[in-house]
Amino acid sequence: MSNPEACAPPPRTESGGSALTVRVYYEDTDAAGVVYYANYLRYCERARTEWLRTLGYSQQALLENHAIAFVVRSIEAQFLAPARLDDTLEIMTTVLRLGGASLSFSQRIVRNHSPIFTAQVGIACVDQRSGRPIPIPSGLKTRIRTTLQEATP
Amino acid sequence: MSNPEACAPPPRTESGGSALTVRVYYEDTDAAGVVYYANYLRYCERARTEWLRTLGYSQQALLENHAIAFVVRSIEAQFLAPARLDDTLEIMTTVLRLGGASLSFSQRIVRNHSPIFTAQVGIACVDQRSGRPIPIPSGLKTRIRTTLQEATP
Amino acid sequence: MSNPEACAPPPRTESGGSALTVRVYYEDTDAAGVVYYANYLRYCERARTEWLRTLGYSQQALLENHAIAFVVRSIEAQFLAPARLDDTLEIMTTVLRLGGASLSFSQRIVRNHSPIFTAQVGIACVDQRSGRPIPIPSGLKTRIRTTLQEATP
């Protein structure tokens, strides 16, 4: 009756990263006829959430059970070409760096095999109640390290 | 490498309608810890777009090639229970009525087999340049009638 | 240096209601060249928040200090004409009904003196932690009753 595969975490890529497919709907576009620029950051956040899910962790469980949230500290992004209504986009997500209470990602949005958006995103792991940095849960850190090792030739 | 099935139109249901699965992300929630109320209307619009796609039509092609847009004229909605971060929701969409230049839908959002949102949505087919009503393309109208007939016992 | 008046609660109208002025930005529009339909509900929510502020209450204080949230239970809306990029819209908000733990509003969006959107919105007062209905704070209920009495000729 429906398509639950749509909500399964996307498969892992050879680089140890993750790829998510999204469809552009009217809600994402603006009067200039293209995806409104801030919405690429929403796609990227969905992709990071799904990357987390491939490692066995959910944002909701981390938030509700451990008051852990991953917050964006910095972003450097390039908008190379626009996406439009009805496009299918792939969001590629790879970990660049893993620290004690932070990590950074390289994310790339691809449309018809051409990159249209790239970003480096710096993330901090914080206690959602205080906003203070806290160590990334050790189980999660181990999983991330494993994917990084699997990726290195 | 990615999950293109996520963007295939969802299968048709026995009622001639359509069901779309969506995941709730951080972008959909608000500080009260639930999906922000207007965002259910975004889910519904995605579901109507996918319903259209199951009939072989895309919003982007209709807009770009024929300047045809489907605009919402009315909505009656009930918010029965909240959805939360990380939920998987099913959006069921059925046609209630088909007119010459308008149609109405019944849409229902289900979470863990329980309805959390229902709406009746009145839609007009318009020329996007003038905003004036125009007849629903005959090919599309035929397809809709066919699904309605298939649904009737 | 800036315009703090922009954030003062809007003046009360003779009907005991409230009016808020909003500007349409790119973020509100879509590829059909008009305000995306769900965004009218965002404007309405801003107007209800400002109406609350005219009565001396803030959503954030209610949420943080008392775990009180006002949640939308129902909406009946008519989309009469589109708003476009750069429009200035007025959102008029009036209380229709006041109950023990609920109330309903009539809201109207006006563009160049013409109504473009109308809605009746049913709201429940809930404990944000449990989602269960709780009585509207008595001080606030008194203020609302006063504005309703002031409005009646």
Place this chain on the structure above:
Amino acid sequence: MSNPEACAPPPRTESGGSALTVRVYYEDTDAAGVVYYANYLRYCERARTEWLRTLGYSQQALLENHAIAFVVRSIEAQFLAPARLDDTLEIMTTVLRLGGASLSFSQRIVRNHSPIFTAQVGIACVDQRSGRPIPIPSGLKTRIRTTLQEATP
């Protein structure tokens, strides 16, 4: 009855820049209790639109009458501290660089006199129909140069 000053362009600052005040509403927040990260980019775009208005130009007129759009090419942003429901934020916007068909801004979001977000934003002036770069309208370029000169001690 309403507060039209809310929609007047904000006054110019001594640096030749511009400051816009915005209020944080439920729509801007997420389940972590803070403004969702991508929404700072929406505030920044509103501020750039208002900066343009102080110079006598409107995005809608440029788009509709001249098919001119300003598109974001790059952004480097730092998220220093979170904003929350009901906050009043000031968005400061200054031109860093003015080219033939592009310009860049420095934007800063301030909450209670503390910067919570900073960004450098690279913008291109394009023909909205083709997406190709076109020269910034000369009248507008002159106005921008004038504000830059007024700002220099």
